[in-house]
Amino acid sequence: xxxxxxxxxxxxxxxxxxxxxxxxxxxxxxxxxxxxxxxxxxxxxxxxxxxxxxxxxxxxxxxxxxxxxxxxxxxxxxxxxxxxxxxxxxxxxxxxxxxxxxxxxxxxxxxxx
Amino acid sequence: xxxxxxxxxxxxxxxxxxxxxxxxxxxxxxxxxxxxxxxxxxxxxxxxxxxxxxxxxxxxxxxxxxxxxxxxxxxxxxxxxxxxxxxxxxxxxxxxxxxxxxxxxxxxxxxx
Numbered sequence: 001x002x003x004x005x006x007x008x009x010x011x012x013x014x015x016x017x018x019x020x021x022x023x024x025x026x027x028x029x030x031x032x033x034x035x036x037x038x039x040x041x042x043x044x045x046x047x048x049x050x051x052x053x054x055x056x057x058x059x060x061x062x063x064x065x066x067x068x069x070x071x072x073x074x075x076x077x078x079x080x081x082x083x084x085x086x087x088x089x090x091x092x093x094x095x096x097x098x099x100x101x102x103x104x105x106x107x108x109x110x111x112x113x
Numbered sequence: 114x115x116x117x118x119x120x121x122x123x124x125x126x127x128x129x130x131x132x133x134x135x136x137x138x139x140x141x142x143x144x145x146x147x148x149x150x151x152x153x154x155x156x157x158x159x160x161x162x163x164x165x166x167x168x169x170x171x172x173x174x175x176x177x178x179x180x181x182x183x184x185x186x187x188x189x190x191x192x193x194x195x196x197x198x199x200x201x202x203x204x205x206x207x208x209x210x211x212x213x214x215x216x217x218x219x220x221x222x223x224x225x
Binding site: 040041043045048088090092103104105107 | 150156157158160163213217218
């Protein structure tokens with residue numbers, strides 16, 4: 001499955017580091033999403049972008065900063081994270097704001113030490 | 114607010130047998146979509162099947178079918194002739210209008 005790619009696949013960072021997660025979709029979609037997947041918890045929607053504008057921000061701490069420079073790329077900038085932010089971060093895209101199914105990337109496994 | 118409940122954290126099935134995964138949801142919306150997603154150990158989430166709430170007919174995709182009971186707000190997934198490749202985490206999801214709400218998932222093990 002290469003429709004939605006994410007880099008890096010694994011990331012270990014200290015609490016004072018700054019890093020970025022990248023997502024790219026090759027499906028011609030115009031909506032992109034960031035989700036957080038923690039053990040034993042449902043997927044949590046973090047951000048939604050439609051036509052490169054943020055349309056949803058589910059009370060995510062400011063240490064997570066999304067960026068959507070165009071309809072094919074989505075970034076999640078990370079700074080001064082906490083150990084509880086360790087999780088699998090999934091990117092997804094869809095045609096329209098979820099009018100149909102979302103296509104997911106493989107995720108970035110983030111560990112905050 | 115929408116909620117999705119998957120009451121079975123884990124399920125197991127023998128290869129070639131049939132298994133049913135349960136999902137219930139709560140919403141005040143009348144127009145919505147329901148999905149089952151599969152997340153194999155490789156972690157990439159893929160769509161298994163989709164059901165539009167306005168359709169009474171249950172969706173079917175090859176060996177996968179759903180039992181959609183709108184009044185009961187129930188949306189179960191039946192996997193027939195289970196295969197080893199079906200082993201994965203299965204998530205039930207609800208969408209209305211554009212936000213996708215997931216359940217906690219059911220880990221399915223397929224025994225040879």
